[in-house]
Amino acid sequence: MSDFDAIDSLLDAVGPQAQLPPCHVRRELREQARLSKAQVARALGVSPSTLSGWETGRDPAGEIRTKYAYLLDGLNTKLTTETETETETETAPAAEQPVTSGTAATVTPLSSLDLRQDEDGDDVELLVAPEPCVLCGRPAGQRVAGFAQHLTPADCQPTATGAPAAPPAGQPTAHTPKAPLRTPPPAHATKRSKSPARHAFQEPSGPLDLIRETVQSALTEHRGDADAATAALLKRAIPDAMRLLDETRKGARYDVIAHPWIPDILKKQTARGADQIWEARPKWTRHQLPPGRHQVTALDINGAYLSALKTHLPLGQLEHSTGPAHDRRRSGVHLITPPEWEHQAVLPNPIGQRDDPGPLWVTEPTLRLLLRLSGPKHQLCTPPQIHESYTSGATENLLEKFRIALKDARDTAIEQDDTVTLEYVKAMYSKFVSTMGQSNYNRELYRPDWMHLIRSQAFANLWLKALKAHHEGLTVVRAMGTDELHIIGDWRRVFTEGRAVTEVKVKDTYTATNTAAEHTGEGE
Numbered sequence: 280m281s282d283f284d285a286i287d288s289l290l291d292a293v294g295p296q297a298q299l300p301p302c303h304v305r306r307e308l309r310e311q312a313r314l315s316k317a318q319v320a321r322a323l324g325v326s327p328s329t330l331s332g333w334e335t336g337r338d339p340a341g342e343i344r345t346k347y348a349y350l351l352d353g354l355n356t357k358l359t360t361e362t363e364t365e366t367e368t369e370t371a372p373a374a375e376q377p378v379t380s381g382t383a384a385t386v387t388p389l390s391s392l393d394l395r396q397d398e399d400g401d402d403v404e405l406l407v408a409p410e411p412c413v414l415c416g417r418p419a420g421q422r423v424a425g426f427a428q429h430l431t432p433a434d435c436q437p438t439a440t441g442a443p444a445a446p447p448a449g450q451p452t453a454h455t456p457k458a459p460l461r462t463p464p465p466a467h468a469t470k471r472s473k474s475p476a477r478h479a480f481q482e483p484s485g486p487l488d489l490i491r492e493t494v495q496s497a498l499t500e501h502r503g504d505a506d507a508a509t510a511a512l513l514k515r516a517i518p519d520a521m522r523l524l525d526e527t528r529k530g531a532r533y534d535v536i537a538h539p540w541i542p543d544i545l546k547k548q549t550a551r552g553a554d555q556i557w558e559a560r561p562k563w564t565r566h567q568l569p570p571g572r573h574q575v576t577a578l579d580i581n582g583a584y585l586s587a588l589k590t591h592l593p594l595g596q597l598e599h600s601t602g603p604a605h606d607r608r609r610s611g612v613h614l615i616t617p618p619e620w621e622h623q624a625v626l627p628n629p630i631g632q633r634d635d636p637g638p639l640w641v642t643e644p645t646l647r648l649l650l651r652l653s654g655p656k657h658q659l660c661t662p663p664q665i666h667e668s669y670t671s672g673a674t675e676n677l678l679e680k681f682r683i684a685l686k687d688a689r690d691t692a693i694e695q696d697d698t699v700t701l702e703y704v705k706a707m708y709s710k711f712v713s714t715m716g717q718s719n720y721n722r723e724l725y726r727p728d729w730m731h732l733i734r735s736q737a738f739a740n741l742w743l744k745a746l747k748a749h750h751e752g753l754t755v756v757r758a759m760g761t762d763e764l765h766i767i768g769d770w771r772r773v774f775t776e777g778r779a780v781t782e783v784k785v786k787d788t789y790t791a792t793n794t795a796a797e798h799t800g801e802g803e
Contacts, residue, residue, distance in 0.1 A: 297348035299338060306334040308354045315410045315427050317595070323347060326595045327672060417530065428674055486526050486684035487691070493519060494700050509699050516706035517714055517721050523707065527680035539596045542669050544612065544640055545727045547717055556612055556731045559645040560738050561758040563627030568756065568793040573767045575756050577787040580741060582689065582780040583761035585708045587737035588682040591643055592729050593671035601667045605650065610643040611670030611728060617641075618653065618660040626749055627758045629742055638666060642735040643673075648742065686780055693778050737761040748773055756791070
């Protein structure tokens with residue numbers, strides 16, 4: 280084959296590119312079909328923000344262009360046919376009436392959509408026709424970063440029946456929930472009743488009943504032995520947490536049980552190594568105390584990871600971007616050059632103890648904390664320099680029902696002095712977070728980005744408590760991990776003592792001077 284033959288063969292293999300309608304028509308067709316960006320993006324295998332680009336000026340290429348053209352052509356045909364059918368139906372009984380409907384598909388004018396801002400100043404797209412919320416499945420009147428969602432947890436409720444609502448046409452359903460945890464019937468329940476057939480035990484009516492029934496089943500199985508029942512429950516904490524997540528996601532439109540593409544920076548470099556994300560874990564001790572002898576109280580922050588489940592989690596696949604801009608409607612990981620921290624003598628560095636200078640990959644909570652501290656309210660540092668990011672449209676409420684279910688179960692267990700349930704619930708939320716990444720114990724949920732974000736949120740929450748203590752005139756002596764804060768001064772006027780998630784408890788007390796620390800043995 281000559282060189283020209285090879286070129287001719289290559290040219291023959293290049294077919295004509297699929298024709299696409301103008302950008303505004305693409306969006307009008309989607310909106311007329313009552314399809315959200317998330318629905319269409321999921322069907323095409325892209326992110327909602329990519330689809331937004333196609334609707335505002337950019338064009339896809341290659342195979343994805345052909346798929347997109349096929350979708351748009353199908354929508355146009357379907358909408359045109361439906362409009363013609365409706366017109367014929369309306370005019371058939373009274374032919375003498377003038378026909379007012381056109382035969383072409385009508386579209387929602389672009390001017391009928393409105394962009395407003397929420398309390399945080401984020402752009403919110405108000406919808407003319409409600410779309411299913413990605414969190415609960417009920418109609419939502421606004422869209423944020425391409426995802427229809429309620430803006431407040433109070434509005435984001437499951438369907439009345441507790442069962443998933445039927446999805447709109449063309450939208451894939453969420454994953455099929457696994458069978459909920461049930462209490463097996465007692466061994467003695469063998470008599471057949473003459474009443475109509477029914478299950479030996481009713482389905483749990485909600486997440487709290489799910490947890491309660493599971494604990495009771497374990498206690499029954501182990502003949503009331505609390506230690507044995509607790510050990511058994513801890514072993515099943517991960518799959519039970521996933522089933523609880525299913526229960527709290529009934530009716531939702533976004534499938535959280537997924538394994539989306541992730542960038543290399545979120546992958547472990549070696550089998551036992553770590554990825555490139557820096558979580559900003561606090562590990563700080565004040566080098567010099569004020570003159571004199573002091574009583575130091577080591578406070579334990581209750582339910583640190585449980586509280587951190589409320590953080591901005593990315594919904595879609597992470598997308599790469601460059602530049603210094605930060606979009607509060609999105610969440611992910613960012614390569615930044617952190618600012619210099621000049622308050623190391625009295626407060627820990629918000630990015631944690633780091634030896635190597637230069638840029639590093641941090642999570643959304645760490646970046647937001649740095650931006651907050653550099654803002655006009657605090658002015659504690661200069662803004663971080665953002666180089667590049669991997670982000671997606673996000674919401675704080677993705678795991679909110681899951682968090683509330685665990686919190687309520689924890690509160691009830693504490694009130695009733697139920698140590699079995701308390702240890703079980705602790706294991707569920709702590710192991711749920713720790714196995715989101717590359718873990719052999721949880722094959723259903725592979726979201727290392729979520730794991731890093733939740734952990735970093737817990738670290739940021741502890742740092743903010745240290746800042747609050749400092750602003751109230753207390754001396755911060757130590758901040759460690761997610762839940763350890765050492766304080767000199769009357770901390771009870773700043774923090775509420777107790778066992779609730781919003782409260783703190785005393786872990787230890789000791790005396791210290793500006794040169795040494797001596798434990799008194801008064802620790803709890």
